[in-house]
Structure formats: C-alpha cells, structure tokens
Amino acid sequence: MNLILQPVMVDTGEEGEACLVFAEGWLVAVLVRLSDNHAGAEGFWFLEKGFGRLDCPDPPSFSDLECAQQWIREHLEIHRPPRWPGDQGHT
Amino acid sequence: MSAPSQSLAEHDRLIAKLESIGTLTLEERAAIKALPLRVRQIAEDTDIVRDGDTPTESCLLVEGFLCRYKMLPDGGRQILAIHTAGDIPDLQSLQLKVMDHSLGSLTPCKVAFISHAALHDITRAHPGVMALFWRDTLIDAAIFREWLTGVGRRSAHQRIAHLICEIHLRLKVVGLTDDDGFELPITQAELADALGLSTVHVNRVLQDLRRDGLIASRGKFLAVTDWRRLEQAGGFDPRYLHVR
Incomplete structure (x- = not known):
C-alpha cells in the first residue's frame, strides 16, 4: 500500500511538527511529533487523529515514522474498504 | 495549616x-x-x-x-x-x-x-x-x-479539571488534604484510563493547567493554586457528592 506523508504544522499547543498521512490518495491519519514535554516519549510520533479504521480510543505513539507507517499499513490492510480509487474490493 | x-x-x-x-x-x-x-x-x-x-x-x-x-x-x-x-x-x-x-x-x-x-x-x-x-x-x-457525563460530553481539559476538583473535595471531607492540595500518586496512564484519554492528552492538559496557574505539582503533591478557576475549567458543581 502506497502511503504519502505531507509535512504540516498542527496546533496542539506544543511544537507543532506533524504530517498528514495519505493512503491511495485518502487522508487516513495525522501524526504529531511529541515535544520535550513528554518525558520518555519526546520525539515519538503520536497518532493525533486516525480516520476510519485508524480511529482508536487509545492511540499509540511510534519511535519513528517507519514504525508508524508499518502500523498504519497493517491496520488498513485488515479491513480494506472497497471504495478507494482503483480498488476491486477485498483480495 | x-x-x-x-x-x-x-x-x-x-x-x-x-x-x-x-x-x-x-x-x-x-x-x-x-x-x-x-x-x-x-x-x-x-x-x-x-x-x-x-x-x-x-x-x-x-x-x-x-x-x-x-x-x-x-x-x-x-x-x-x-x-x-x-x-x-x-x-x-x-x-x-x-x-x-x-x-x-x-x-x-x-x-x-x-x-x-x-x-x-x-x-x-x-x-x-x-x-x-x-x-x-x-x-x-x-x-x-x-x-x-464527562467521558461522553466533556473536553479533555474539562475532564481533568473536574476529576482534580472531585478528588480534592472527597479527600478534604475526610481530612486528607493540606490547606492547598493533596497527595495524588496516580500516573498519567491511570488518569488516561479513567478519563478515556490518551496519556499524551493527559500530559498536555496537566501542563496547560500548570502553565495557566490553576495547579502546581511538587513530586506527588498536587497543589490547587486557583480553586475558582479550576472549578470553572471543569464545570465542577459539587452537589453530586452530597457532602454534609
């Protein structure tokens, strides 16, 4: 699955470094880089908002963007909706 | 004191x-x-x-x-x-x-x-x-x-401010508060599990409340530095605790 990350600034009251995550052209998540305020998790990428299948009550943080993308791919593949452009439904 | x-x-x-x-x-x-x-x-x-x-x-x-x-x-x-x-x-x-x-x-x-x-x-x-x-x-x-009501309809800020008010009052009526605060040795992960929030959000809100001068922390001691504004922030009305 092709993921595209687009850097943005998000107003969380912290430093703001973030990225939008697109899967097959659909916005699926917003990841925010945690500031030094989060002892032990500073620099981690927090799933600030997941859409659809990525919407979870206790969103995780990832040590780097590679880990974040792997988690996103795994969760999207579990129940891939048959509505994305070019999709033929479940395979 | x-x-x-x-x-x-x-x-x-x-x-x-x-x-x-x-x-x-x-x-x-x-x-x-x-x-x-x-x-x-x-x-x-x-x-x-x-x-x-x-x-x-x-x-x-x-x-x-x-x-x-x-x-x-x-x-x-x-x-x-x-x-x-x-x-x-x-x-x-x-x-x-x-x-x-x-x-x-x-x-x-x-x-x-x-x-x-x-x-x-x-x-x-x-x-x-x-x-x-x-x-x-x-x-x-x-x-x-x-x-x-809090988990369903209050914001993260309101939930945390409300819970601090509630615990403070419940400890106060049994004589377990100092003049300005109380021992709260509960982790942010536990607060998150109680309030339906992520630990990241709990941490952010606690820092906001500190920065805004509503609370202060000294180790495990949590001081309420502006009770009136903390009550307002949480929409806290103590009537539901039915204390004498």
Whole structure:
C-alpha cells in the first residue's frame, strides 16, 4: 500500500511538527511529533487523529515514522474498504 | 495549616467517611468500632477482587488509592472509579454476589477486610448504619453519572479539571488534604484510563493547567493554586457528592 506523508504544522499547543498521512490518495491519519514535554516519549510520533479504521480510543505513539507507517499499513490492510480509487474490493 | 490526618485508626476512617455524608448515633459509632477487621498492606497495582469472583468480605480502604476497572479483550482498561480512604469500594458484593468488575490498588494501600457476616449483622442491628451504607451507594451512583457525563460530553481539559476538583473535595471531607492540595500518586496512564484519554492528552492538559496557574505539582503533591478557576475549567458543581 502506497502511503504519502505531507509535512504540516498542527496546533496542539506544543511544537507543532506533524504530517498528514495519505493512503491511495485518502487522508487516513495525522501524526504529531511529541515535544520535550513528554518525558520518555519526546520525539515519538503520536497518532493525533486516525480516520476510519485508524480511529482508536487509545492511540499509540511510534519511535519513528517507519514504525508508524508499518502500523498504519497493517491496520488498513485488515479491513480494506472497497471504495478507494482503483480498488476491486477485498483480495 | 491543618496537617492531613494520615494516622486515623481503621474504624475511625470509616466513621469519618460515613459522617461526611450523614450522622451516626453514639450506639452506631460504637457498633462500627466493634467491627472485626482484617488489616492488610497491599502493594500498588495489585488486584483485591477480580471480575467473576464471589467474595465473602468487603474491603475498607484505610490509606492510599484503589480503583474499580474493567478489562477489554484487546487488553485495554477502563477505570470506572477512583476510591479514597474511608470508602468500601466493593460494598455491593454484600448484595450482588458475583463481581462484574475488578478492584485493584493504584498505589500502595492499607486496607481492612470486613466479613459479609459482620456487615449483615451491623446493618440488621443498626438501621441507621444501613441507611448510611445505602446513601453511600447512591452517592457512588451519582459519581458514576458524573463520570459518564464527562467521558461522553466533556473536553479533555474539562475532564481533568473536574476529576482534580472531585478528588480534592472527597479527600478534604475526610481530612486528607493540606490547606492547598493533596497527595495524588496516580500516573498519567491511570488518569488516561479513567478519563478515556490518551496519556499524551493527559500530559498536555496537566501542563496547560500548570502553565495557566490553576495547579502546581511538587513530586506527588498536587497543589490547587486557583480553586475558582479550576472549578470553572471543569464545570465542577459539587452537589453530586452530597457532602454534609
């Protein structure tokens, strides 16, 4: 699955470094880089908002963007909706 | 400054709690003082009773913090209630024989177990004590209603401010607050599990509340530095706690 990350600034009251995550052209998540305020998790990428299948009550943080993308791919593949452009439904 | 009364004997802790929500006669106080207790020290993060258990005694919290919680199949935990000294969190097992949730320690705790037989005896002999246990159970339900409202409709800021107000007041009525604050040795992950938030959001909001001058932390001591604004931030109305 092709993921595209687009850097943005998000107003969380912290430093703001973030990225939008697109899967097959659909916005699926917003990841925010945690500031030094989060002892032990500073620099981690927090799933600030997941859409659809990525919407979870206790969103995780990832040590780097590679880990974040792997988690996103795994969760999207579990129940891939048959509505994305070019999709033929479940395979 | 009035020092927190950490050293109240086990029976006095229960009496202080019941007298914060009602009145006890001399006879009723004497009957409570005569309750046989089995006192234990419990380490933090220890289960006292678990979902599905059929306990034959209930647990009076003497020192520390307990929580009631439910586990989900995916390993997630929802903390349903935080309990403070003087509470009997599993009093309901006197009537509801099978636990439908678990009770565990958030911090090291001193607890005193009271047999159901002894609780049945005192409530039969002293209807006033039974009425106060019933009143306490109804207040417990009122707190649940307030928490449900918070999880469903309050923002992260409001939920955290509201919970700090609630715990502060509940500790205050049993004499466990300093003039300006209280010991709150509860982790951000535990607050997150209680409030339906992520630890990231809990951390952000606590830092906001500190920065805005509503609270201050010194180790495990949480000082409320602007009670009026904290109440406003949480939309806190203490009526649901029904303190005297």
